[in-house]
Amino acid sequence: MPTFANDTILVLLDTTPDGQLAASSAALVGAASQVGTPVALVVGEGADGAGALGAVQVLHASAGDGLTVPIVDAVAAAVELVQPEAILISNSIDGRDVAGRLAARLGLSVAVDAVDINRDDQGLVAHHSVYGGAYNTQSATTFGPLLATLRQGSIEARAAAVEAEIIPLEVTRSGTRAAMVESIEPVVVSSKRPELRSAARVVSGGRGLGSAENFALVESLADALGAAVGASRAAVDAGYVPHALQVGQTGVSVSPQLYVAVGISGAIQHRAGMQTAKTIVAINKDPDAPIFEVADFGIVGDLFTIVPQLLEALEAKKG
Amino acid sequence: MKILVLVKEVPDTWGDRVLNLETGLADRAASEAVLDEIGERAIEVALSYADEHDDTEVVLLSMAPESAAATIRKGLAMGAGSAVHVVDEALHGADLSLTSEVLAAALRKSGFDLVITGNQSTDGVAGVLPAMIAERLGLPQLTALTEVTIEAERVSGRRVTDVATMQVSAPLPALVSITEALPDARFPNFKGIMAAKKKPWETWSLADLGIDGEHMGVPRSIMTSIAERPPRQAGQKIVDEGDAGQKLADFLRENRLA
Numbered sequence: 001m002p003t004f005a006n007d008t009i010l011v012l013l014d015t016t017p018d019g020q021l022a023a024s025s026a027a028l029v030g031a032a033s034q035v036g037t038p039v040a041l042v043v044g045e046g047a048d049g050a051g052a053l054g055a056v057q058v059l060h061a062s063a064g065d066g067l068t069v070p071i072v073d074a075v076a077a078a079v080e081l082v083q084p085e086a087i088l089i090s091n092s093i094d095g096r097d098v099a100g101r102l103a104a105r106l107g108l109s110v111a112v113d114a115v116d117i118n119r120d121d122q123g124l125v126a127h128h129s130v131y132g133g134a135y136n137t138q139s140a141t142t143f144g145p146l147l148a149t150l151r152q153g154s155i156e157a158r159a160a161a162v163e164a165e166i167i168p169l170e171v172t173r174s175g176t177r178a179a180m181v182e183s184i185e186p187v188v189v190s191s192k193r194p195e196l197r198s199a200a201r202v203v204s205g206g207r208g209l210g211s212a213e214n215f216a217l218v219e220s221l222a223d224a225l226g227a228a229v230g231a232s233r234a235a236v237d238a239g240y241v242p243h244a245l246q247v248g249q250t251g252v253s254v255s256p257q258l259y260v261a262v263g264i265s266g267a268i269q270h271r272a273g274m275q276t277a278k279t280i281v282a283i284n285k286d287p288d289a290p291i292f293e294v295a296d297f298g299i300v301g302d303l304f305t306i307v308p309q310l311l312e313a314l315e316a317k318k319g
Numbered sequence: 320m321k322i323l324v325l326v327k328e329v330p331d332t333w334g335d336r337v338l339n340l341e342t343g344l345a346d347r348a349a350s351e352a353v354l355d356e357i358g359e360r361a362i363e364v365a366l367s368y369a370d371e372h373d374d375t376e377v378v379l380l381s382m383a384p385e386s387a388a389a390t391i392r393k394g395l396a397m398g399a400g401s402a403v404h405v406v407d408e409a410l411h412g413a414d415l416s417l418t419s420e421v422l423a424a425a426l427r428k429s430g431f432d433l434v435i436t437g438n439q440s441t442d443g444v445a446g447v448l449p450a451m452i453a454e455r456l457g458l459p460q461l462t463a464l465t466e467v468t469i470e471a472e473r474v475s476g477r478r479v480t481d482v483a484t485m486q487v488s489a490p491l492p493a494l495v496s497i498t499e500a501l502p503d504a505r506f507p508n509f510k511g512i513m514a515a516k517k518k519p520w521e522t523w524s525l526a527d528l529g530i531d532g533e534h535m536g537v538p539r540s541i542m543t544s545i546a547e548r549p550p551r552q553a554g555q556k557i558v559d560e561g562d563a564g565q566k567l568a569d570f571l572r573e574n575r576l577a
Binding site for chain 1: 459
């Protein structure tokens with residue numbers, strides 16, 4: 001029988017349809033390593049990749065049929081075996097579903113969308129950034145293991161690679177009714193641009209671009225800066241770009257090193273999704289646009305002359 | 320078919336939102352309260368089905384303070400048939416576990432074929448309640464749907480996650496959560512607003528649901544600290560005089576951002 005450390009942090013790693021560990025995995029193991037001994041759980045393929053991320057032991061369960069429930073069954077079995085001090089799950093769509101069901105099944109409280117985990121003299125504490133970063137709060141559970149979902153892109157800590165012990169996990173199926181997955185396709189991600197949620201730099205466009213065609217200007221600037229592309233709700237509602245790129249309260253929240261807002265007025269809706277960026281640059285023709293209230297460097301002017309000049313200047317220095 | 324739609328009153332995201340720094344709870348008086356937009360879209364999904372199927376009953380369910388009644392009534396004005404409002408002092412500051420327990424109990428008491436919710440509220444943004452409620456009721460959950468098809472015996476749809484797009488389905492009874500990709504909700508018209516005043520409305524307490532809101536024998540999530548982030552200070556603002564692109568390039572380079 002394998003034994004587990006008293007400060008075991010059980011980490012559920014998401015997998016992709018093609019059997020890889022999801023991009024969120026390294027940060028989850030990194031967060032666990034800050035407060036205890038990371039033990040990973042992988043359901044389906046990908047278990048052999050977890051040691052390289054720093055998981056000391058890796059529980060491996062076979063994938064079952066149906067949505068979410070087989071994974072919850074596996075996590076419940078892992079909790080029973082490992083008796084963890086905390087259970088960390090990605091705050092992804094799949095992760096939230098697992099965390100929700102697990103909390104209800106095991107009677108645990110759940111801390112959602114944590115941006116960090118640390119330990120104080122009372123135990124483990126989850127940190128949250130709420131109302132679009134306007135408040136920082138901390139939460140804990142009154143007793144029992146801390147179950148938390150971790151916001152993607154929020155944890156910088158990474159654990160050193162280890163030779164992991166791979167442990168097959170026996171799972172008793174709960175028989176809970178699950179939805180059927182009739183077909184599945186991987187999300188096609190642009191290979192050259194970083195992912196919006198976790199990008200160090202983001203360039204976003206708003207209604208000021210005027211059309212879907214003009215949005216190419218935002219994409220060019222993003223590529224010149226090695227940035228991800230985002231958009232305001234107004235630009236999404238106008239049909240310039242798909243909803244997946246929407247930055248704001250009803251969309252993706254980002255916290256990059258650099259955020260460039262091009263033709264975005266900066267309604268509170270939008271600011272709530274980007275105001276925790278380290279440096280904010282804004283280009284807008286309206287001198288009274290609220291985006292300037294949060295911008296470190298604001299330019300009042302025509303984006304259609306400023307952005308091309310910026311691109312030229314960036315290109316010139318590079319060459 | 321009986322469709323239960325979960326709705327929530329939230330502070331308007333188009334205005335400033337305030338947390339009370341003593342209690343850590345939302346300061347409801349500080350912001351304009353609105354029906355959460357994602358919940359309105361969930362109502363729209365139910366009403367679209369009801370438009371085509373006469374024997375459909377659409378019931379709103381909300382756990383909220385008494386003051387939220389006026390907001391919830393908007394959903395009746397849109398066309399929902401009745402509302403269940405769970406109100407209890409002991410629910411002030413309820414965590415997700417207690418909230419899911421209450422909503423699951425209310426659903427059980429009301430009865431349903433299909434439960435429709437938004438994927439995440441715009442205030443708490445937790446996004447775990449649909450799965451929690453499904454687990455408590457032993458239902459299949461179809462979350463984060465960008466398209467929904469309701470049939471007499473089953474529900475299906477397209478689910479877009481962080482890594483995949485999939486087609487999912489389940490026989491009824493089931494629970495679905497929808498995303499913003501679903502159509503905008505209809506506006507209540509004058510006739511709807513007048514009719515809403517006469518529609519059936521039930522108010523249930525925790526006692527009606529057989530739940531003890533102060534039971535601490537199960538783990539509860541507690542907020543241990545809260546701090547307001549200092550507001551950002553505006554930095555330099557220049558008016559373009561023909562060289563702003565160049566100046567911005569310089570700024571980015573000086574700050575090692577380009």
